[in-house]
Amino acid sequence: MSSVTSQASNSEVKNKMLFNICEADKVHFQRCNEFVRSSDCASVYHLTDWCELISDVFKHRCYYFMAESSEQEIIGVLPLVRLKSKLFGDYMVSMPYFNYGGAVATIPEVEEALISCATAKAAEIGLRHIEFRDIKPRDIKESVRTDKVAMILPLPDNQEVLWKKLGAKRRSQINRPLREDVNAKNGREELLNDFYQVFSHNMRDLGTPVYSKLFFSEILRRFPDNTHIVIIYHKGKPVGSAFLIGFRDQLEIPWASTLRSVNSIGVNMLLYWEVLKYAMASGYKSFDFGRSSVDSGTYRFKKQWGAEPKQLYWHYWLNAGQQMPKLTPSNPKYQLAISAWQRLPLFVANRIGPLIVKNLP
Numbered sequence: 001m002s003s004v005t006s007q008a009s010n011s012e013v014k015n016k017m018l019f020n021i022c023e024a025d026k027v028h029f030q031r032c033n034e035f036v037r038s039s040d041c042a043s044v045y046h047l048t049d050w051c052e053l054i055s056d057v058f059k060h061r062c063y064y065f066m067a068e069s070s071e072q073e074i075i076g077v078l079p080l081v082r083l084k085s086k087l088f089g090d091y092m093v094s095m096p097y098f099n100y101g102g103a104v105a106t107i108p109e110v111e112e113a114l115i116s117c118a119t120a121k122a123a124e125i126g127l128r129h130i131e132f133r134d135i136k137p138r139d140i141k142e143s144v145r146t147d148k149v150a151m152i153l154p155l156p157d158n159q160e161v162l163w164k165k166l167g168a169k170r171r172s173q174i175n176r177p178l179r180e181d182v183n184a185k186n187g188r189e190e191l192l193n194d195f196y197q198v199f200s201h202n203m204r205d206l207g208t209p210v211y212s213k214l215f216f217s218e219i220l221r222r223f224p225d226n227t228h229i230v231i232i233y234h235k236g237k238p239v240g241s242a243f244l245i246g247f248r249d250q251l252e253i254p255w256a257s258t259l260r261s262v263n264s265i266g267v268n269m270l271l272y273w274e275v276l277k278y279a280m281a282s283g284y285k286s287f288d289f290g291r292s293s294v295d296s297g298t299y300r301f302k303k304q305w306g307a308e309p310k311q312l313y314w315h316y317w318l319n320a321g322q323q324m325p326k327l328t329p330s331n332p333k334y335q336l337a338i339s340a341w342q343r344l345p346l347f348v349a350n351r352i353g354p355l356i357v358k359n360l361p
Contacts, residue, residue, distance in 0.1 A: 018069070018070045019067050019069050019070065019075060021065060021113055021117050022066065023063055023066075024048070024064045024066040024077075028074075031074050032066050032074055033047050035076075035077060036104070039104055039106075041104050044247035044252075045079070045095045046077055046100075049222050049223070050079065051064050051079050053219065053222055054097075057214055057358075060081050060083060060358070061081075061084075062080065062082070063080045063082070064077065064078075064079050065077065065079075065080070065114050065117050067105055075106045076103065076110040076111060076113075077105075078102070078114040078117075078118055080092045080093065080118055080130065081094070081095060081096050082127070083096060083360075083361060084359070087359065089325070090126070090127050090128055091127050091129045091325070092118070092122055092129075092130045093130070093361045094130070094132050094133060098254060099150060099291050101133040103115050103132070115132065115140070115317075122317065123319060127319060128325070129316055129317060129318045129319060129325060130316065130317040131314055131316055131361060132314065133312070134312070134313045134314065134315055138315050140315045140316075143315075143316045143324050144313055144316065145313075146311060146313060147293055147294075148293060148312045149291065149292060149293075149309035149310055150290065150309070150312055151290065151299065151302035151303070151308070152287070152288055152308055153286060153289065153308070155276070155284055155287055157280070159276070159277055162306075165306060166306075170304060173266050173269040174266075176266045176270075177232075177234070177262075177265045177266050177269070180234060180265050182233065182267065182270065183232075184230060184231065184232050184233070184271075184274045185230070186228065186229070186230055186274075187228075187229055188220055188224075188227065188228060188229055189217070189221075192216060192220065192229065193213075194238035195241040195242075195243060196216065197241075198231075198238050198239060198258070199241055199243075200346065200349070200353075201259060201346060202257035204341065204342065204344060204350075204353075206338075207337075207341040207342040208338070208357075209349070209352075209357035211354060211357055212354035226247060227243070228243075228246070229243055229244070230244065230271065230274050230275050230278060232258070232267050232271050239262045239267055240271040241256070241258075241271075242274075243255040243256070244275065244279075249283075249284055249286065250285065250286045250287070251284040251286075252287075253275060253290055254290065256268075256272075256275075272305065276305070289305070290302075294309065
């Protein structure tokens with residue numbers, strides 16, 4: 001275990017604070033998770049369980065840096081995952097596959113020290129870059145992406161309040177599929193197959209490699225109190241699906257899909273209403289629709305529910321001579337691959353997709 005001893009101060013600390021930064025071992029994980037659960041700035045993805053899950057499912061090397069005070073109190077954490085492939089390069093992300101990560105600590109100086117330790121490790125092993133998925137700006141002398149926002153909707157205690165706020169047009173769109181032999185189910189593992197059937201089909205249609213079913217199964221198994229699935233059925237067949245992750249008082253929808261064959265009857269509107277009903281009934285105070293580019297189609301879809309943008313800051317450390325990565329579907333170099341993927345038989349896409357997507361952030 002490598003470690004660095006440092007010191008920091010702020011206006012609230014009369015004496016300089018000594019702290020030690022090291023790569024956490026499993027013996028530290030429980031205390032690290034206690035810190036994450038107590039920190040208002042930490043996300044569910046800062047829990048050590050995610051590093052273990054990603055390591056087990058995708059076989060990636062994970063790094064979990066922690067800061068410990070001289071009183072042996074955890075005062076900061078920074079999880080990172082190394083993604084290494086011939087296709088997409090060798091780099092680290094905090095955290096990949098999700099919208100949130102980055103260093104979290106009790107004071108900014110500790111966060112800066114965590115970032116410094118991470119970049120030193122990346123330089124030592126020769127990585128191209130690190131991507132820190134932050135929710136606040138930092139004084140990092142590299143590059144930052146600010147083209148994405150999270151769309152957040154404050155939730156009332158009573159679903160009738162939100163129903164009225166949506167307006168007559170939106171209520172009509174939600175009710176539209178109910179005239180077409182449509183119904184909804186809520187659950188967890190028992191709905192995983194139906195979720196994956198819709199999700200994988202939709203990802204293939206979008207030209208995007210799909211995660212393995214094992215990934216979702218392990219999320220459900222390891223986070224029983226945080227996860228939920230909502231399915232919309234049309235004439236007994238699954239046509240819409242949502243995978244939900246909750247943490248503290250906010251519910252997030254990392255993955256949602258509907259089949260193109262039912263877009264004309266507005267199944268996506270009913271799906272999101274069922275998800276919002278579940279969120280309010282479960283006592284969540286806000287709903288995270290996920291990230292979007294400002295004024296994009298997904299941005300406008302989320303905006304119509306009353307969601308407001310929250311700026312995301314994706315900071316980059318770049319190794320010498322490296323440029324900002326462009327691992328996004330909008331990159332023209334991937335358009336031919338996306339078009340070819342859309343024409344694959346579904347069983348082929350589901351077989352080889354997980355081998356590719358695990359190396360994409």
